[in-house]
Amino acid sequence: MGFPHHPHPRETPVLSQYFGDAEARTLDGWKKRGGYKALEKALGMQPADIVNIVKESGLRGRGGAGFPTGMKWSFMKPGDGKPHYLCCNADESEPGTFKDRELMRWTPHALVEGCAIGAYAIGAETAYVYIRGEFTEPLYWMEQAVKEAYAAGIIGKNAMGTGKRVDVHVHKGAGAYICGEETALMNSLEGRRGNPRIKPPFPAVSGVFGMPTTINNVETLIASAPILMNGAEWYKKMSLSNPKSTGTKLFSVCGNVQRPGTYEVQMGFPFKEFLYDLCGGPLHGRKFKAVIPGGASVPIQTMDEAEATLMDYEGFVAQGSMLGSGGVIVIDDAQPMVTVIARIARFFAHESCAQCTQCREGTAWTTKILERIRDGEGTTEDLDTLLDIAEQMTGKTICVLSDSCAVPVVSGIKKFRGEFEALIQGRKFHPVIAAVA
Amino acid sequence: MTPDLVGGVESPDYASHDRAGHGPYKPVFTGDLKRELDELLTRYPNKMAALLPALWIVQREHSWVSEEAMVEVAELLDLTPAYVKGVVTFYTMYHQHPVGRYFIQVCTTSPCGICGAEDVVKAFLRHTNTGELGITSPDGKFTVIEVECLGACGFATPVMVNEEFIESVTPDKVPELLSRLK
Numbered sequence: 143m144g145f146p147h148h149p150h151p152r153e154t155p156v157l158s159q160y161f162g163d164a165e166a167r168t169l170d171g172w173k174k175r176g177g178y179k180a181l182e183k184a185l186g187m188q189p190a191d192i193v194n195i196v197k198e199s200g201l202r203g204r205g206g207a208g209f210p211t212g213m214k215w216s217f218m219k220p221g222d223g224k225p226h227y228l229c230c231n232a233d234e235s236e237p238g239t240f241k242d243r244e245l246m247r248w249t250p251h252a253l254v255e256g257c258a259i260g261a262y263a264i265g266a267e268t269a270y271v272y273i274r275g276e277f278t279e280p281l282y283w284m285e286q287a288v289k290e291a292y293a294a295g296i297i298g299k300n301a302m303g304t305g306k307r308v309d310v311h312v313h314k315g316a317g318a319y320i321c322g323e324e325t326a327l328m329n330s331l332e333g334r335r336g337n338p339r340i341k342p343p344f345p346a347v348s349g350v351f352g353m354p355t356t357i358n359n360v361e362t363l364i365a366s367a368p369i370l371m372n373g374a375e376w377y378k379k380m381s382l383s384n385p386k387s388t389g390t391k392l393f394s395v396c397g398n399v400q401r402p403g404t405y406e407v408q409m410g411f412p413f414k415e416f417l418y419d420l421c422g423g424p425l426h427g428r429k430f431k432a433v434i435p436g437g438a439s440v441p442i443q444t445m446d447e448a449e450a451t452l453m454d455y456e457g458f459v460a461q462g463s464m465l466g467s468g469g470v471i472v473i474d475d476a477q478p479m480v481t482v483i484a485r486i487a488r489f490f491a492h493e494s495c496a497q498c499t500q501c502r503e504g505t506a507w508t509t510k511i512l513e514r515i516r517d518g519e520g521t522t523e524d525l526d527t528l529l530d531i532a533e534q535m536t537g538k539t540i541c542v543l544s545d546s547c548a549v550p551v552v553s554g555i556k557k558f559r560g561e562f563e564a565l566i567q568g569r570k571f572h573p574v575i576a577a578v579a
Numbered sequence: 580m581t582p583d584l585v586g587g588v589e590s591p592d593y594a595s596h597d598r599a600g601h602g603p604y605k606p607v608f609t610g611d612l613k614r615e616l617d618e619l620l621t622r623y624p625n626k627m628a629a630l631l632p633a634l635w636i637v638q639r640e641h642s643w644v645s646e647e648a649m650v651e652v653a654e655l656l657d658l659t660p661a662y663v664k665g666v667v668t669f670y671t672m673y674h675q676h677p678v679g680r681y682f683i684q685v686c687t688t689s690p691c692g693i694c695g696a697e698d699v700v701k702a703f704l705r706h707t708n709t710g711e712l713g714i715t716s717p718d719g720k721f722t723v724i725e726v727e728c729l730g731a732c733g734f735a736t737p738v739m740v741n742e743e744f745i746e747s748v749t750p751d752k753v754p755e756l757l758s759r760l761k
Contacts, residue, residue, distance in 0.1 A: 146733075225624070237688045237728040275635075275672045276684075276729050278742045311622045316631055317672030319727065333630030333656075335669040351624050396690040396732035403733050438689060438728075469732070477693045485689045492727050495669075 383410025436466020
C-alpha cells in the first residue's frame with residue numbers, strides 16, 4: 143500500500159493493508175484484525191478441498207516463475223507414507239525486490255498462518271521459512287511471531303486444538319543469492335553448500351531431506367489465507383485483464399522515481415498510470431528512460447514498451463519482458479545504460495555458485511567486457527562477443543542464474559545499442575541536462 | 580576500488596590481522612549455548628541441517644568463524660572439518676577472519692547504484708579511516724565492504740552495521756551515523 147507513503151486510492155491493499163501498523167505485528171493485534179481465522183477454517187477442511195480452492199482461484203507463484211500454486215500443491219501425493227515438507231522461500235534477493243521484506247516485518251503472523259495452511263494442505267507437518275541472513279528485522283519479527291504462535295497453541299503438535307501437528311521453523315540463510323533457487327535452498331537448508339540440484343527429480347518427488355517437498359514464495363503463502371476466507375471467485379474477479387492472472391500483486395518500486403515503495407494493485411493495472419500516478423513519475427527535471435519490471439534478471443523495457451504494458455504475467459511478456467518477482471527498477475535519462483547493465487552483470491558474477499562452466503566463466507567475462515566498454519576501452523567486436531557469450535549462457539546450465547545474467551545484457555544491447563556504440567567510439571555519456579534547475 | 584573477478588567469484592581478502600594476538604581457543608558450545616544447539620537439533624530430521632544455525636551461533640559469540648570453531652562444530656554434528664570449511668567458504672556472511680568491531684556493509688547493486696550508492700561507500704571509507712574496501716581501520720573499529728543487494732532497494736542506500744539495518748543512508752548522514760558507534 144504505497145508503503146512507506148500514504149496508500150494511493152487506486153491501490154487494492156489486501157496483503158499490504160497493515161504495512162506501517164505496528165500493532166499488527168503482535169499476536170493480539172493480528173487476531174484483532176481477523177488473523178488465524180483462515181487457519182482455523184483450513185484445519186476444519188479436507189486438505190484436498192483447500193488445494194482445490196487455491197487451484198480454482200488461479201493463484202500463481204509470486205516469487206518469479208508464476209507456476210500455478212494449486213497445481214504445485216496437488217503434486218504432493220497424500221498417503222505415501224513419507225514425511226512431507228513445506229519450504230517458504232524468503233530468501234528475497236533479486237535486485238529491485240523488497241516486497242517480502244515488508245510482508246514479514248509488518249505482518250509476520252500472516253506468514254506463519256500462510257505456512258500453516260500450506261503445510262496442512264500438502265500433508266506436511268513441518269514448514270521451514272528460509273529467510274536471507276541480511277534480513278535482520280524480518281528475522282526478528284518472524285521469530286517473535288513463531289514463538290507467540292507456539293505459546294498460544296496455534297501451531298505445534300496440537301494446532302488450534304485440532305490434534306493436527308503443524309510445526310513452523312525459521313531458518314536463517316548466510317548471504318547467497320543462489321539460495322533463492324529452490325533446489326539450492328533445499329541444499330542450504332540441509333546444511334550443504336547452496337549449489338542448485340539437477341532436476342528431475344523434482345522437489346515434489348524428492349526434495350529437502352530426500353522427501354516430497356513444496357517450495358512457495360512468501361507472498362504466495364500469505365495470499366492463501368484471504369482466498370480461503372473470501373473464496374476463489376472473489377480472487378478471480380480481481381483480475382482487470384487476463385483471466386490467467388488473478389488477484390492482487392505486490393510491486394516494489396525503486397530507482398529514479400518520486401515515490402519508491404511497495405504497492406499493491408489488481409492484476410492487469412496499466413503500468414503507465416502505475417509509474418506516473420501511483421509512483422509519482424520521474425524525479426524533478428528528469429525523464430524515465432527504461433524500466434526493469436521484475437527484478438534484475440528480466441528483460442529491460444523501453445518506455446514505449448512499459449507504457450503499453452498491463453501489469454500481469456501475460457501483459458509483461460507481451461511487451462518484451464516478464465513480471466518476475468515484481469521488483470520494478472526505474473532508470474532515468476541521467477543513468478548510462480552500460481553502467482547499469484555492467485553492475486547487474488557484476489552482481490550475477492558475484493552470486494554464481496560456480497558449478498557450471500558457462501555460468502562461472504560467462505558471468506565473469508560478461509562483467510569484464512561490459513566494464514571495459516563502460517570505461518571507454520571497448521572494441522567494436524565486444525558487442526558481438528557479449529551476444530555470443532550470452533548465447534552460450536542460455537539454457538545450458540543446471541539453474542537459470544546464467545540465463546538471468548544474459549537476459550539484461552541481450553535486451554540492453556538490443557534496445558540501447560546506441561549507448562554502447564557511442565562509448566566504444568570514444569564518446570562519453572552525457573546525461574540530458576535538466577530543463578528546469 | 581572494486582576487486583578483480585577471479586574465475587567468476589570475487590575474492591576480497593577481509594583479513595587485516597591474522598591469528599597473532601588471539602588467545603587459546605575457547606569452545607563455544609558449553610552450558611546455555613549447548614542447550615541452544617540441542618534445541619535447534621530438534622527442528623531437523625538430521626544433525627547436518629543444524630550446520631548453518633550452529634555457525635551463526637559461533638559468529639555471534641566470537642564475531643568470526645575460526646578453523647578451530649569449524650573443528651568444534653564438525654565434531655558436534657558428526658561432520659568432517661573439511662566439509663564444514665567447504666560450507667563456510669560458500670556463504671559470504673560468515674567471516675573467515677577477524678573483522679572490525681563494526682562491520683559495515685553498503686549495498687551498491689544496480690538499484691542503489693543508480694541512486695548514488697558509490698558516493699555513500701566513498702563517504703564511509705573516508706570517515707572510517709579505512710581507506711580501502713575490506714581493510715580494517717588502524718584502531719580495529721571499522722571494516723567497510725560493498726555488499727550485493729540487501730533487499731531494501733526502495734530505501735537507497737541501505738547499510739548494515741553488524742546486525743543493525745539502516746535505511747536511506749546518504750553521504751552527508753555518514754559522519755553522524757559513525758559518531759553513534761563507540
